[in-house]
Amino acid sequence: MRSFIAAADDELTIFERSRPGRRAFVAPKLDVPDRDLDELLPARLRRAEPPRLPEVSEPEIVRHYNRLSKRNFDLDTGFYPLGSCTMKHNPKLHERIAALPGHCRLHPLQDPPHAQGALELMWRLQEALAEIAGLPHVSLQPSAGSHGELAGVLLTRAFHEDRGEARAKVLTPDTAHGTNPATVTMAGYEVVKVGTDRHGNVDLDDLRAKATEDVACLMLTNPSTLGLFETGIEEIAEIVHGVGATLYYDGANLNAIMGVCRPGDMGFDIVHFNLHKSFTQPHGGGGPGAGPIAVSERIEPFLPRPQVVRREGAAGDGAAGPYYDLDYDRPKSIGRLRGFQGNYGVFVRSYAYILSLGAVGLRDVSEVAVLNANYLLARLRAEGVLEHLPAAYDRLCMHEFVLSGAPMRRELGIRTLDLAKRLLDHGVHPPTVYFPLIVDEALLIEPTETETKETLDAFAATVAEILREAREDPEIARGAPYGTPVRRLDEAAAARHPVVRQPLG
């Protein structure tokens, strides 16, 4: 049963491994005159006791974190079809490149003449993302998808304010990622939900009714979080633009359409990218990511500053030809969203990915992502899985699809959560569960293009096997997992009496 994670015993924390007197750090020698601390930093400003950090040697630190790492499931070890997260392979080349000192030891305030490589890389990435989005201007500044969303809604506000308009509402479909409504609130707008029709598209009648002159923006994911392409996208754009609102593209699902079609051509004004999804930045167990935005001409004046630009003519150091610079002179800019120029290390990896694949490769990525998803859906159907877990919408899907575990719950007595937990015992990361919210007992499955046909076949067979097992004895799935370092954890107790740091003696 202990299939993919070494059965490490309960792990001590690094603080519990601490013993007075052990150390890993040896300070460089004091090569300046020694001074009395009181003279440099008055006692009233100094802390009486040092922070109680662990006292451990290097071998202990290494072993501790290596052992911890074995209590994680990871993408390099097994299938990770977590819907809406695009868990695709992270090319190893990228780590080597990002670790070059010219990239990783470059100070963010290095002046542009001495950071030409970095600025050129950023500029070229901007150009590539603009081409992929079908929109002319890109800012790389936002740090993640939700940060890009915030940028997008603030850009919308600036755009309307510049025209002397005050609008109060932002529309989001009821299928939207939670970040969309949360962003709307953070940007000072009121959320208005738009319904979904029986085919899984935005309900156009509902949209028409809610698209008033008071609406600033519609935030849309296309393909939607149901894994379906909004067939009425042209009409949606017309309705939204008709009331003077902007159309915002949540790029979480861009992996389905790269090189196939472009948000800009669909009528979107603002697009965010998740470089940690479509463009292979490793997810890191919850970041880092990056959430660049692409915008249309009418939004461009408001982009965050500074903006990376290419200027023609002589560079600061006297060299001829174009050079790259940071443009702060942007009077209508919404301002900064963070420090410095963005998550440059992420840009390095994503630019390397785009260079590796080129135009044809990127399109192939999306085609295979969609092929893999539809194939997996077909395999699950062939295995009889859909009899208990029907597709929420019976259509061709894009790069992911949603099943509903409601019949399974009724007929076999196990919930989607139980199925997910039982998958853990089979060495598979479960799909996204209970999202989108509009599908009862939802299971959102995104295989990505980097998985083989054999992996997809095996997954379909595994799900079928779990359902067969549940038909005979649902208790097995209800009690799963069994082979993991810990079994189901009491999340309610954790929230009732939060212990969020270790008490130290």
Add this chain to the structure above:
Amino acid sequence: MTRYTSATDADREAMLREIGVGSIDELFSDIPPRLRLTRPLALGAGLSEQEVYERLRALAQANTSTEDEVSFLGAGMYDHYVPALVDSIVLRSEFLTPYTPYQPEISQGGLQAMFEYQTAISELTGLPVSNASLYEGPSAVAAAGYVAKLAGGGRTLVISRGVHPHSRETLATLAHGWGMEVVEAPLRGGVTELPRLGSEVCAVIVQQPNFLGAVEDLEAAAAAAHEVGALAICACDPLPLALLRSPGECGVDIAVGEGQTLGNRLDFGGPSFGFFASTRELIRRVPGRIAGETRDLDGRRGFVLTLQTREQHIRRERATSNICTAQALNALAGVIYLSWLGRRGIVELGELMLKRTAYARERLSELDGVRQLHAQPVVREFALALDAPVEHVIERCRARGVNPGYALGRDYPEHPDGLLVAITEQRTREQIDRLVDALGEAVAAERHRAEVTA
């Protein structure tokens, strides 16, 4: 087929047959024909791995990194040494490649590391609650401002001019959306001089040490904030906290900051991480992920993401923040680094910086045409006022392989020839002496030039 996908022609054919369609194009039939791209993207052809490596290596070489010059640049990110064990651990695929730990049974490594990280941040800041990371420093300052907004009270945020300019600008960008007013408190003698506060104020934000390197009187700022019912927020640099009274001890409610100095590379500004620590009272308003301890079915200790009803994926428009992906891997580097430094090491590092910084500050301010911009205590960074055009002085120093620091004029027009100098443990006495020579000669040369032209 790309080198990162495996579907052969035979695979594709078999898969299409199983799906029941004739071609891949058919899979895209929901896309209105008018919207389909009929040309390849203008991105050129794909390259081999070695070609990509060469291109990106060439770009790296077109930068002047801290390995190529003796750099005294700081101003928010610092050239500290990153120990090799950090790289070795964070490059393990088990930490590098998973998603946010939504399935705790197979994510105990990441979740426990978050819990350890939170403990370390709590120790540094002297506050009982830490989240698992935010994006980076300035946006963490804005996130703290948002918590103050949610906590109610007034509609005015008071922020010191000693807070990093990027943090002030980020707060202003967001506060505009919240419909709140941001008022700047001036600096006097290098430290914050708070104006009279009224009940309209919901937070007072200072930085420790401030942007000019000066150590602030946090206790006074916190007391002033509390007197009018406002939250006291401190943006702090974590390494100087080895020596300085912790924000918690000074009565601060929220401590945030840039975590780059904790085991993260400069990376031209990111990715690093932001930290966020608070009092117990604010725990249900904290943004982002928090790891918490619990038990499994068999009674074993384990860790989960907790208090998720604060978060966007549960609470949606009523969430305390929209943050989802943060900077888990960078925060992991942070806790590994803090474990490497350890309880005594962090103090030793702090004292070394303090003494080298004092040495550099004294030697530099003895130069003709160079004086201290303020006389406040400093830890790792200090500001100078030059009696010569700072940009020219910097250029002259750089010709000798020394980058003397950050020119303050753009952010502080009141100090047009101000220079901010950072001294990490990587800057030796020999390098500081080189800076002294270079800066002394550069200032002298510029003053001489000014005399000649006058």
